[in-house]
Amino acid sequence: LKSAVMSCKQNPDESIKRFANHIRELATQAYSDDSARKDACLLAFIEGIRNENIRVELRKEEVDDFRKAVSSAKKHEKIQSEISIKSQPIIPVLKNNSVTFTENRNTSEINRSPVLCVDTTA
Secondary structure (H helix, E strand, C coil), rough: HHHHHCCCCCCCCCHHHHHHHHHHHHHHHHHHCHHHHHHHHHHHHHHHHHCHHHHHHHHHCCCCCHHHHHHHHHHHHHHHHHHHHHHCCCEEECCCCEEEEEECCCCEEEEEECCCCCCCCC
């Protein structure tokens, strides 16, 4: 079980919180010593995070506590998610006399008459 804790990797569809809980559950079964369990959780968590940028940030911060590491990783994950959302393009789509703007993974609809663009240079 100890090797399972240390080789644990975050799945692509797994949140930071769920990954941390998974490690904690495994470590509780594998380690009877509280100090060894906490150390294993911290190390396995940092090394198992799939996002390399978050791993690097946690190492830079020299986090020495599992709970602090989880909190910091969630913060970094949120920041990266917001950056990713903001960098997505705005895509207008005309459908059934309604213009739909898809932005930031949210969809807002504006009911308008379709606009006809005519090329007058010909």
